[in-house]
Amino acid sequence: MNGQIGVYICECGPNIKDRIDIDKVIEDISSLGDVKTVKRFPLLCSNDGKKFLEEEIKKEDLSHLVVAACSPREHEKTFMDVCEQADFNPYLFQLINIREHCAWMISDKNEATAKAIKYIRAGIRRVALHRPLEKKEIESIPDVLVIGGGVSGLEASLSLAGKDRRVYLVEKTGSLGGMAKKLSQLLPNQGSNLSLIDEKVEQVHNNENILVSTSSTVGDVRGFLGNFEIVIHTDGETSGFRKAQVGAIVVATGFDVFDPEENSQYGYGIDNVFTAQEFEEQIKSGNVLLKSGKPPESVAIIHCVGRKERGYCSKVCCCYSIKFAHYLKDNLSNVNVSELYVDLCLPHKSDQEYFEEAKKKGVHFVRSEEEINVNQKGDQIEVEYHSEGKTDSIVVDMVVLAPAMIPSGDTPELAHLLNIPLDKSGFFKEIHEVLDPISTPIEGIYIAGCATGPKNIPESIVQSQAASGKILSSLIPGEKIVPEVKVSEIREEFCTGCQTCLSVCFYGAIRFDSFKGISVVNEAICRGCGSCVGSCPSGAIRSKHFTYPQLYREILEALR
Amino acid sequence: MVNGDVKREETPMNSAQDMKNRNSLKGKIVLVDGENRKTIIDLMKQLLEKKCLDAILVPSQVPDTDSYTWLLVQEGSLLDLCDPLPPVMTVQGGKALSSLTKHGEMEANIGALMRPCEIEAVVELHKLKQIDLDHIILFSIDCPGTVPLSDYMRDPQKMAENFKESIKKWGESESLRPICQICDRFSLFPFAPSSPKSSLSQGGADLPASDIHIGLLGGNDEKIFLWPVTQRGKDLLKKLDLSVHDNLEVWESKVEEVREEKLKKRTAFHDEWSTKIKGVDNFAAIFDECINCHNCMEACPVCYCQQCYFDSQLLTLTPEAYLERAQKRGSLRFPLDTLLFHIGRMSHMALSCVSCGACEDACPMSIPVAQVFTAVGDQVQDYFKYVPGREKEESPPLQIFLEDEFGDVETPGDGLETSHGEAKENV
């Protein structure tokens, strides 16, 4: 080809100038066929440098641009911006790192120069095969689907709905409020005011921008960020289905609790052995009573029920168990309360104080190993536990079990429907547990609340607000979405339809066209990671901007 | 494990003694009417007549020639051309079935009668979505091997005779292809409990992919053994009013006896080939005579790409670049990339290679392609504890990621330096 490649070498002050013989580089590079011009400049990333580069691109009528300077992490974006300024497709540009890779690494000037020449030559070979890539813009729908009408779902709906954004709230049961409605009261650091939940339910019902579907499930989901098509199935009186388009989805399907019947050691089934949820109901009714109708004189609250079976600590049980102890001490005179715990998990700054207050009220806190045996003993219940190598037991009238939080039953089904992964505990898996704890591999689908793991109410609310933050920031009414440009594409004539690429695509960007018998990339979802390219046994997939010929030419030249 | 030190897994149940200690398989013993071939054809005819199957894909002789091909038979009388065990493998069955089912869905039920290595290829292609097995009933048959295609075409009559002889001796014939002589998967092995290789299976015995297996060993041309492997197979035999209460002990012990012999041969084969394929020079020497016709690729059932990368333009360079290469080495061989082609094909196919020998039959230069692929393939398959064609639902190893896979590769010896500069602990 007769290219018009421009090569610009940055001296980077003394950094490159002193350690690489730039004149020699220019001499060598100038001899290459497709190179139109090779020039040096003191500091290309400076304002003068950028202006120089912009003028050069226009003046020299370049077909491709190579800049030999520093790491792409430092200034690739800078120079791509310059390209755009100069009306030059930024994908026709390649940055060669001769500072970190050559000047700073090699003390011998000749060797550093030789390596720099190789790198630049390789870059020139590569860039000659670059094609202009154009940004696309996709219309997006600002509306949001929220799955689950518990605390998380309510909060997400309220913070998202507005005059320019509708929310479809889908709840599988007949009413909103979720698990929180079953509680007797909130913890003191949560404001203790349970009527807040009812208020939120009312606000949701009164908000004309929130379309609530109770007794409903999501039947089908297709599409991508900004353009999901959903189907909502409703049972009961208003049975039927409704189709809608949304731009994003918040999954707030909450949790279930561990069934203590799974392990007979917890004695669930014995009279007067209750789960925490049953006990909450008793408190709510105002009557904490034994089967005999008498109030208990002694109660044992057992923490960590199901922790060893599930393999994680549910975070909230210590605190609500202490809440039970407070209630008992405040409402039943002379009641003896023992808390059997493995470790006290009190991670919030005000938790410890709550615990110490309970201790002051005379609650016994007993450290025990996970092996606990609950057995009937006459009218009473014997709780046998182990501590520091010794076995001990207490006899009580009533036992309350604090069971682990587990993924809600429909989690696997929903994961399949939405094409998002589960973690090893069966909860939804975050795309990055540390840095991005509510996002999924599918852009536009977020998980909030206990659907990703055990959480208390304020944490669930934070998650919902975070999901709103993400959605409000990325899905702005009236603004278009610009998907990744450097995506993969499948060449029909080579694709054998083996679908290996489907199994490796993390983002669910590939579907199988069964009519044609080939796989197809959805460019709006693809992020250009290249997994499919590497996995395709037929070499039918290529990554735009990282094509095999581009890479081969680059490598061949570098290894010459 | 290195250098071709390959042993097929020996499981406790493999010895003849252990076999007797277990319950024998149940199946149907059919008395032979005339010859094996006719009995099997009658069976197939019944299946068509009773509308158990809409059509059957069978190997058949091309009328008035010595050659064989695949026929999709719907009219029962045409089954007379069928030969369940032709002396040669002209087209691998997997390839035939793939072209039948690859495009579009099918309502009809179709049977296919094949050798075990062809069934294995079918299963590999199924995993790669090149065959849809939903409406396919697979019949496998004990296979003594085949004679080399080139030998057969040179003197069909004599080689057909030699082949008949070899059936009597069950593979103990020099006339058979070398790859058939060391074949230890000539039948199905119902008695092998989940072998250590099946780390990916859900436990229990490996499920042979065939629906009905036709056992010949131990029948002495007087009886054949029908073993319904799957529920589908059982249902089918039921429709033919064939009760499946007979003990198949005779067949089983004979199969085991032959298999032990074959295993010994295969081990000896690996001992021999481990040195032959060691190193690039030895490897290159084997393919020295290659003329780059790519027939091996065309014949290979699991080499399924629409267009081979090596046939594409991606590897072509400018004359200038070729000259430069020639200058570096003194000379440059044309056609190009012969060795690269075989290594490339091997890297794609070694895991799925079912040692069917189609490539070797297809080679006009008599290069022992199948033997090289088997020598390498067995080793690679062993690394992944993978047996190609074993289970329909198993994923090919390169499509799945197992966290604890290849621990010894990641941390050889004292540990590999990680990017963080710390030695990983040995697992």
Next chain:
Amino acid sequence: MKKQNVLVVGAGLAGMKAALLLANAGVTVYLLEKESLIGGQTIKFEEVYPNMECATCMVSPIQQDVLQNKNIELFLLSELESVEGETGRFKVKISKKARYVSLVNCIGCDACYEPCPVNLDNEFEENLSKKKAISVPCAGALPNVPNIDPENCLRLNGKKKECKACQEACVFDAIDFTEKDETLDLEVGAILVATGFDLFDIETLPQFGYGKFPNVYSAMEFERLYAQNGPTEGELILRKDGDLKSIGIIHCVGRKEQGYCSGVCCMYSAKFAHFLKHKIHEAKIYEFYTDLCIPGKSHQSFYEETRQKGVDFIHNETIRVESQKDRLQITYRDGNGSDSVVPMDMVILSPAMIPGKGTEQLAKTLGINLDKHGFFNTQNERLSPVSTEREGIFVIGCAEGPKDIPDSVLQAEAAVGKILASFR
């Protein structure tokens, strides 16, 4: 309320995450940071639990994004002076100290450090290394531009007014001694406080022997000691040389005094054990805890993995560090009241997280309350965990109380959710 500018105070992970998310929505963000670099405490860590990912690798793309984002205006070496007005129209005054090095001209070549005649303790490195009066705190600091410490620079503090060693070494004309501190007035619609935390002063608890015994380290010292970009480039070079056969990690240092559990120390202590087991296979590692606080779905398996590597987790009621014949020892009392003694070669103390320095002053400036522990108070009857009692002012991350990285990130995103929702 229309789209308005937002002030984010503190450019740690939470602050950066919030700033980026706001900027993405087209909001102009003023990002205030009192240090000369961005990234906060997270960039001091070599790895983060539970997946032992490299923290620098995780955070540096975020730092880069912040530096390159056109909607984010960064004010380094800056603090909040005053806040007036109310939500939607806050008038804020910020004071910005002179850097003396141009962020535009400097390319971070580090040619200026060497000639500087002043040697100082490097606080960023927990004083485990030295720095010059012109320097960046650690390799990989972003922005990769040094600043001059005016108190110690001989020219700026007047001790040697003619010194211009650094200026002469700089070929980019990046050093300007005449730069002045300045005060700036901004108008913003909302304020996000992300000022982070400090660590409990372990020297106030003599029973742990910190400051007395050289090989008793604080957790943050240890973080830097094993960081690749730290003072020893990841080598375990102790203050007092010797074999490392036995190492004790003590949890909950300062928990009793502070009156709360910090929620993260158990996990990062287990992280230390992970690292130590990798580094010194044969060393015996002990973790002394009062309660294991490992909440969350993946933390327990991390703990179990650590135990499987042969790390001993020992429950104790009381504990102290002493020295016996030149070797450290830990004496602890278990649940049965019996005492045990374990000899040690190194002890790492995991201190409680406490409110960041200057929190009290900042609370006054912002006109919001602190809780009894001295963190910003966000507890309210509205179940709105990142809001304060002054509308338009939000508190995120560890400024609100001890928490781990994901919780800080979530709060950042949540506050952005609140702010963007209010702009409708």
